[in-house]
Amino acid sequence: MKSLTVGVSAALVLCFFVLSPLVAAPLAPAPPLTPAAAEKERLVAEILALDTRLALLQREQAQAEERIKQLTADLNGTAQEKERLARQAAGEQENVALWLRFLAEDGTLTYLDVLLGAADFSDFLTRLDLVLTIIESNVDRLEQLKALAAAVAAKEEELAQKQAELAQAHAAISRNLATAQELRRAKAGALAEAEKKLADFAALLAVSQAWETVLPDIDRLLSRLEAVPWERVQPDSLEVNYLFGQAHLAYREATLAGLLQSPEDSSDSLELTCLPGRLTLTRPAAAGRPAYTLSLELAPDGRRLMLKPAGIRVAGADVPTPTLALLFAGRDLALTLPLPAGLKISRAEVETGALKVTLTRA
Numbered sequence: 001m002k003s004l005t006v007g008v009s010a011a012l013v014l015c016f017f018v019l020s021p022l023v024a025a026p027l028a029p030a031p032p033l034t035p036a037a038a039e040k041e042r043l044v045a046e047i048l049a050l051d052t053r054l055a056l057l058q059r060e061q062a063q064a065e066e067r068i069k070q071l072t073a074d075l076n077g078t079a080q081e082k083e084r085l086a087r088q089a090a091g092e093q094e095n096v097a098l099w100l101r102f103l104a105e106d107g108t109l110t111y112l113d114v115l116l117g118a119a120d121f122s123d124f125l126t127r128l129d130l131v132l133t134i135i136e137s138n139v140d141r142l143e144q145l146k147a148l149a150a151a152v153a154a155k156e157e158e159l160a161q162k163q164a165e166l167a168q169a170h171a172a173i174s175r176n177l178a179t180a181q182e183l184r185r186a187k188a189g190a191l192a193e194a195e196k197k198l199a200d201f202a203a204l205l206a207v208s209q210a211w212e213t214v215l216p217d218i219d220r221l222l223s224r225l226e227a228v229p230w231e232r233v234q235p236d237s238l239e240v241n242y243l244f245g246q247a248h249l250a251y252r253e254a255t256l257a258g259l260l261q262s263p264e265d266s267s268d269s270l271e272l273t274c275l276p277g278r279l280t281l282t283r284p285a286a287a288g289r290p291a292y293t294l295s296l297e298l299a300p301d302g303r304r305l306m307l308k309p310a311g312i313r314v315a316g317a318d319v320p321t322p323t324l325a326l327l328f329a330g331r332d333l334a335l336t337l338p339l340p341a342g343l344k345i346s347r348a349e350v351e352t353g354a355l356k357v358t359l360t361r362a
Contacts, residue, residue, distance in 0.1 A: 043194045045320040050187040053213035082155035118333035210315035247359040300345040307333035
């Protein structure tokens with residue numbers, strides 16, 4: 001019996017030493033980059049960041065030009081409205097001036113003479129009613145003139161504000177043009193440096209050109225994500241744990257993908273895939289644009305799920321993280337799911353083919 005116990009103990013010890021490296025051994029750290037690889041990574045990051053800043057600048061330029069068109073149209077409309085009000089005010093002022101001139105020349109006795117010339121009391125009341133009507137009409141004209149003068153002053157102020165905003169928009173365009181020239185010079189310098197230092201410069205240039213081509217489409221895709229009516233989506237399954245006060249919701253991949261399809265253009269395809277830890281959006285290649293893949297991670301934020309950039313892959317290359325930060329800056333990308341009152345999202349997990357959300361009491 002003792003020998004059996006010793007044998008079992010020895011076997012357990014042997015298993016521990018044999019299996020423990022398989023279970024507890026930490027992952028080996030990634031080998032450091034060679035100087036050449038590190039230099040290539042730096043140049044790729046610099047060039048793609050310059051491409052991104054140029055694309056964002058072009059978007060701002062287009063927005064400023066559109067704003068100038070709108071302001072110019074508003075300015076013309078405001079000026080025409082001001083002229084119309086000014087003409088109307090001038091006409092009213094002339095009518096009031098005639099009335100005041102009549103009072104100054106003939107005196108208020110004119111009204112008294114009208115009243116005293118009555119043949120009888122009934123005639124007196126009739127004349128009194130007419131006199132009061134005339135006086136009220138003239139008082140109304142004064143009030144109308146006052147209102148028109150205030151309206152003209154308000155239009156003048158609105159006109160000045162629009163002119164100032166128009167000047168600011170023109171100044172912004174001038175600044176953007178100057179900045180764009182600086183960025184293009186910087187990119188030309190970075191490309192020249194890369195051509196000297198990198199043996200596979202052609203591959204880097206292809207990535208830069210592909211990134212430059214897909215950037216406008218990515219910008220539209222992010223705007224499309226911001227406008228998705230996530231509040232309409234209903235879970236494909238719901239489980240309630242009354243003991244722990246939790247609810248578990250599951251959304252299938254097809255359910256989420258259905259919200260992303262463009263109702264205006266069925267050919268504007270976008271593929272959504274649920275993979276462990278992330279949502280992946282794939283845009284197939286189109287005329288003049290290569291395919292690319294955008295990956296997003298989910299982070300609970302109260303009753304919303306925030307969409308965080310996890311990566312973009314285009315032309316066989318991964319876009320550096322700092323470039324992603326530039327692209328996503330100022331965006332409010334979130335899934336606002338329809339939740340019962342008093343609940344919040346405590347956990348969100350993307351699995352193969354589905355998104356699973358856990359709700360708890362707020």
